[in-house]
Amino acid sequence: MENYLVGLRKGAWTSEEDELLRKCIHKYGEGKWHQVPLRAGLNRCRKSCRLRWLNYLKPNIKRGEFAEDEVDLIIRLHKLLGNRWSLIAGRIPGRTANDVKNYWNTRLRRKEYPSKKDPYVTKGKTIEKIDVIKPQPRAFTKNNIYSKVKPTTIVNVNKDCVEHPLPLCIDNNHLKPLTKTTAMNSIPTDHNDENITWWQRLLAESETETVLFNEETQSGDLGLTSGSSGHDLDHIWSFLNSESDDIVGI
DNA sequence: AATCATCCCAACCGCAATAGG
DNA sequence: ACCTATTGCGGTTGGGATGAT
Numbered sequence: 001m002e003n004y005l006v007g008l009r010k011g012a013w014t015s016e017e018d019e020l021l022r023k024c025i026h027k028y029g030e031g032k033w034h035q036v037p038l039r040a041g042l043n044r045c046r047k048s049c050r051l052r053w054l055n056y057l058k059p060n061i062k063r064g065e066f067a068e069d070e071v072d073l074i075i076r077l078h079k080l081l082g083n084r085w086s087l088i089a090g091r092i093p094g095r096t097a098n099d100v101k102n103y104w105n106t107r108l109r110r111k112e113y114p115s116k117k118d119p120y121v122t123k124g125k126t127i128e129k130i131d132v133i134k135p136q137p138r139a140f141t142k143n144n145i146y147s148k149v150k151p152t153t154i155v156n157v158n159k160d161c162v163e164h165p166l167p168l169c170i171d172n173n174h175l176k177p178l179t180k181t182t183a184m185n186s187i188p189t190d191h192n193d194e195n196i197t198w199w200q201r202l203l204a205e206s207e208t209e210t211v212l213f214n215e216e217t218q219s220g221d222l223g224l225t226s227g228s229s230g231h232d233l234d235h236i237w238s239f240l241n242s243e244s245d246d247i248v249g250i
Numbered sequence: 251a252a253t254c255a256t257c258c259c260a261a262c263c264g265c266a267a268t269a270g271g
Numbered sequence: 272a273c274c275t276a277t278t279g280c281g282g283t284t285g286g287g288a289t290g291a292t
Contacts, residue, residue, distance in 0.1 A: 010261080010262075011260095011261075011262095011285090011286095012260075012261080012286095013260090013261090031278090032277095033277075033278070034276080034277060034278090045262095046277085046278090047261095047262080047263085047278090047279095048261075048262080050278080050279085051260085051261065051262085052260090052261085054279095055259095055260075055261085056260075083281065083282085084280090084281085085280075085281065086279075086280060086281085097279095097280075097281085098259085098260075098261090098281095099259090101281070101282085102258070102259055102260085103258095103259095105258095105282090105283095106257065106258055106259080107257095107258090252292105253291100253292085254290105254291085254292080255289100255290085255291075255292095256288105256289085256290075256291090257287105257288080257289075257290090258286105258287090258288080258289095259285105259286095259287095259288105260284105260285090260286095260287105261283100261284085261285085261286105262282105262283080262284075262285095263281105263282085263283080263284090264280105264281095264282090264283100265279105265280090265281095265282105266278105266279090266280085266281105267277105267278085267279080267280095268276105268277080268278075268279095269275100269276085269277075269278090270274105270275090270276085270277095271273105271274090271275085271276100
């Protein structure tokens with residue numbers, strides 16, 4: 001198996017190769033990567049083609065320095081999700097998982113591991129320690145003791161994406177428009193309370209984490225203020241409210 | 251100007267998950 | 272239920288660019 005890999009080109013892509021790949025994707029669309037080298041007339045393996053497209057050639061990929069809010073979001077999402085780069089990148093329009101991973105490994109990680117052992121520590125720089133919450137398992141069951149209560153989400157965002165300083169309340173299993181009273185009543189103050197879900201706890205412990213609340217759809221969503229489209233919270237919650245006891249991935 | 255160290259990013263590799271027969 | 276092919280992900284590496292000495 002994989003004998004076809006013998007003699008394949010490796011290393012940096014040429015502009016000619018890029019053009020061949022671009023034309024192929026435009027003609028046949030994304031996917032079916034195993035067919036791409038043949039269709040494009042490229043002497044590259046399918047993985048290389050896929051990576052080149054996703055990380056470099058794909059339209060709308062943002063280049064250049066990360067903006068302050070992007071960096072802030074990466075840090076916060078990394079606290080919540082750990083090294084799940086594709087999930088993190090999915091919340092940052094125009095950035096690829098590779099971009100985010102590289103950025104973290106080359107610049108942000110040094111803040112986390114300011115020890116001499118870390119090869120990325122730059123001498124003489126003042127470094128701030130980041131407290132990282134270990135990522136949770138990707139799957140859980142409905143019977144998990146932490147899965148009984150819908151998470152209290154934090155920070156409301158209206159149509160203009162203006163951040164609201166108060167937590168958002170979920171009352172009697174229903175997401176409700178925020179009021180000061182319900183919000184304050186819904187804040188989990190005791191982190192050891194069994195009635196708090198693991199992600200309620202995560203959010204509560206991650207003080208600056210934000211959850212966007214769409215007032216039109218009455219749904220919560222982790223993400224950027226510039227229009228991310230994830231559905232993790234609703235996905236999880238609809239599962240918890242379903243009859244199924246199957247394990248679900250996040 | 252030359253050399254060395256460090257930074258940064260594109261690309262590769264291995265493996266787990268998923269799809270399909 | 273099992274097997275194989277394919278996809279997608281995260282960890283790691285190679286090498287060019289840049290900065291320091």
